[in-house]
Amino acid sequence: MGKDEVVTRLFLQYLQVEKNYSQYTIEYYHGDLLDFRLFMSEQSITEFEQVEYSDVRLFLTKLFNQKLSRKSVARKISSLRSFYKFLLREKLASQNPFAGVSIPKVDKRLPNFFYEEELAILFQACDISDPIGQRNRAILELLYATGIRVSECCSIHLQDIDMELSTLLVHGKGRKDRYVPFGNFAEVALERYITEGRKAIMQQNKQSHDVLLVNFRGGPLTTRGLRTVLNKIVEQSSLNSKIHPHKLRHSFATHLLNNGADMRTVQELLGHENLSSTQIYTHVTKDYLKKTYMEHHPRA
Known part of the structure; x- marks a missing residue:
């Protein structure tokens, strides 16, 4: 080497x-x-x-x-x-030749998000009578309820979930932990998956660990595996749009702001270090407000 x-x-x-x-x-x-x-x-x-x-x-x-x-x-x-x-x-170099290089400005794209009607279709595509379907519903509910990243979702352990307080301990970027609440829909989906679906998968494959999300063999679900799961859910639904995990994160933030949440709270929930990372969602909410106004105001 x-x-x-x-x-x-x-x-x-x-x-x-x-x-x-x-x-x-x-x-x-x-x-x-x-x-x-x-x-x-x-x-x-x-x-x-x-x-x-x-x-x-x-x-x-x-x-x-x-x-x-x-x-x-x-x-x-x-x-x-x-x-x-x-x-x-590490004293393996005496200079940084990239230090003086300016990074080209990148056009900020507005984040794509699901409308609530589209999310309802996605949730219905999961067959909750099946262990894998229960897991898939739990993934969707968790991502939308908390806005967490894919890597954060795959690193959740059973002890990170507090059902009594409906909160989740999230291990974020740079080892920065944060607590994120989740609602009743996510709680029901998680409870069903943990007590029924996950238990059945683990027993069938004779596995024993405390990682929340598992694949069909009972091993921990990887970030790549989670993306595959989401793509399959879309295929099973009647939606034509594409899905990526961040689209659910974008939906989480956009819907919160559309319904009156303040920017600082959304920043904390998303685990953004800088408010500027969160502020891009204001453009989406402004477009949403304008669209709603034009559709419903009598003299628009």
Whole structure:
């Protein structure tokens, strides 16, 4: 194993252990590093420490020539800047050649969300007489009731759920824990899944662990597995729209704001470090209010 491979592995371990990033995020970082190492090879650069600012500019030119989106370029710059910060911290490099590179501004897309009628169709697509259907309903109810991320959802353990207080202990990004309440629909779905569906799956496969969400073999459900589950739910429903886990998170935030919740509360529930991350939802709610006004005001 070469020096660069060892350094890359150390960085990925740092992201997992110290930064507590999800496997999904770590894979993105790894891919960005592999792309940069390929570029280094093309330029006959043998070590990360040999990279200079002029090399970085050449790398950026290559990215833009590949017609990558500004979002993709910005992510790669951010990944590599973080990587070199790590190298400086570990005294494996003497400079950060990405420090002076400006990240291209990314157009903020308005978050997609489900209307309440669409969510009702999704919930009905789950067959709650079946253990897997009970699990699927619990996933939907939990994601919509709490607005948690996929990685947070897959890391829930049974002891993190307080049925008496209807609250969930969420292990967020950067090891930042928060408590999020959930409502009656989620409580009923969770209770049914834990006492019936999950119990049946675990017994059938002779499994024993305390992770809440399990696959059909009784093992912990991965983030990739959860995405597959959501896609299957959409296929079973009459909806034509696509689903991704963040769409339920967006729906959670949008519906709260539409119904009068204040921004700071939504920020805390979502686990956003900065209010600016939450403020994008105000654009959605304004559009929703305007649409409602135009549809219902007599002189619109």
